[in-house]
Amino acid sequence: MAEAVARHVVIVGASLAGTRTAQSLRALGHPGPVTLIGAEDELPYDRPPLSKKLLLQEWADTSVEEIRLAGESELTELGVQLRLGNAAVGLDPDAGLVRLADGTSVEYDVLVIATGAEARPSPWKPRSGVFQLRTLDDSRSIAGRLALGEPVVVVGGGFIGTEIAAAARARRCEVTVVDPLAEPMARLVGPEIAGSLVDLHVRNGVKTRFGAGVVGIEGEAGDLTVELDDGERLVASTVVVGIGSVPSTGWLESSGLRLDNGVLTDRFLRALGHDDIFALGDVARWPHPGRGVDVRAEHWTNAGDQARYVAAAVTGAVSEPYTSTDYVWSDQYDWKVNAFGWRAPEGRSDVVGDLETDGRVAVVHAGVDGALCGAVTVNWVRALNQVRRLSASGASAAQAVEAIRRLP
Template sequence: MADPTRIVIIGTGLAGATAAGELRAQGYSGQLVLLGQDTHRPYELPALSKGILLGEATDPDWVHDESFYAERDIDLRLSTVVSSVGDHEVVEAGGTRHPFDRLLLATGSTPRRLEQLPGAGLAGLRTLRTLDDSRALRAELTAGTRVVIVGGGWIGCEVAAAARSHGAEVTVIDPVSLPLRGVLGDTVAGVFRDLHTEHGVTWRLGTGVTGFTGESTVTGVSLDDGTTLPADLVLLAVGAAPRVELARAMGLDLAEGGVAVDAGLRTSAPDVYAVGDLAAHDHPRHPGRLRIEHWANAKDQGAHVARNLLGAHDPYTASPYFFSDQYDLGMEFRGLADPATDELVVRGDLAAREFIAFWLRDGAVRAAMNVNLWDDGEALGALVDNGVRVEPAKLVAGDLASMMG
């Protein structure tokens, strides 16, 4: 495989910008083009549902300083739409062409909008994905505003916490019986339900949405139990869809809703790689393919793929990781759990919201979540990464560092 002289990255989010920076750090001196539709230079997403909405920050965490790209001869092209990818050539909508030796797809994902429901086009229906989304939403989260959140996942819960901190009236709707149930299972999900209830959130769980009411602007959310919730603002937090349009047009193999990549993040096409939300990864330590929509995955895959773009083929083996902050609860989650079948082991005090939850499969630790406890991160990472087999009683009361494997 000849050394590349021209690398093009499509996507100016965290994954793409991290890859560009790491390519220069690895000594790559060839042409490097970074294309994306956003009007802002690359930034990280966590602050959008946390610090910015809480009013603790006005800007996100920028991936690099503003001068970084010019100083390292990275051709950063914002507000740029790619219309097609041909044989080793990217074409912008305006006609500009970018030949490449290697191409990285880091196009991310876009929020789902429930477009099939009546009233889905009304003003006042918000999603949260971009810096502009976050700033606009923050301006509307004021005391007394009736906020209805459709979806009790991580984004829905974090926005609920931010909205309550500003005195908004918050109702969260979800068709399942507990928020975050699919990720955490009943026991731990109950902790988050109770946390929000104590802070004044109204839950409409086990309830579906049938449409939205209003003339030009949304005024209510219709539910499948026949009731309508009044709303000044509605946030749709029902997941995101990978942006696979270019990949599909290129004829790349798709999987798990995204682009199929091998252990080294290479797609089915020669010289084309994919990372972040887009990548359905053949992970060496997990069966099947993983497509992870979390900050750490985008950052770590972006950094990892740089060496492979330069000719290596190192497998990406990192465990999934994410974090959340809601009111006075902070947590970190490592690994991949199946709460429906994995054995749950809890160390600490659920009621006090100071605990570590472990999920075991066939006696091995597959995932761990620390809540308001911060001293055992290294041990938890090792337990998950190594799939350590350990007796539940030792996890509850033993020295975690001694079990790292």
């Protein structure tokens, strides 16, 4: 029994999901060794600020400390063995071994896969002045370019692309956002709010080229040309390509684990067919109980929640399947966008409030049966929290709409 509880937990991926798992294991009293393996040289840091406030400031030594998830001394005190700057390159589940880039391997009793996601590779040739944003180094480089105040083209109108556009405007750069979709922001906030979000960007001086694909990027930093499929050529000093992300599963290709847009897990976040391997955060795809499909979330709250769950599962403190919080936020100028739950494909959505007249809005999503599935709010966190509370108590979408209509 003593042996069973003192198992060696090896966590691959030293960012939000991995670090929170290590911290939670100790908080729950896990007595065995814990090893945290990370590809990056950096101590664990948080990513959301990389596309927000860190793009707005001059980089100083203290900038990094603002976004640390854990310091070296804390991890030492917790008895977490750190292996940073040493990517996992292979996994042998039969032998219980993770192989590392430096040629060494680490044996595990329990493996936690937390390798997250990476920027979807740019289809265009790498050039100076063309960036993607996933890491601290990326953010630092882009911030340096934005500080020049020169024209920027952002390829991709997703959350990260639009946040970079807002930051670039704050640094007085001319900004054009290009996306092949006619209404890219509808994916983020739904069709009810997408038009207002585009207006917000336009009011703040962003130019948009929606419905136009990029066919090529030429030149170099300071003198780049982005060619669109309608023949237009956009001139830029800096280009940021933000076309989504893909799960970091390359190191698992020959492991025999089931991979399909992430590591497929069961309802307990265990890799399918492997009771001693968990996957969580941006890299995991698990059966979502509410939505009835496998889901891979790229949300901060999900990574932290799953970390606490996995630590509890490893220490035997939980036996129920994982239930998710489904919460995400984005900052765009003075807008605080918050979303919870999901939009049911066949369901309906009700709008409460008005951005123009009230400066705030909530869109409440119902399933076909009227069940409360989720909500998106702008500048109205109170409404979102109300919906979250009502959802937990089993209220219907109609009851949620009524409740937030009554909010002051």
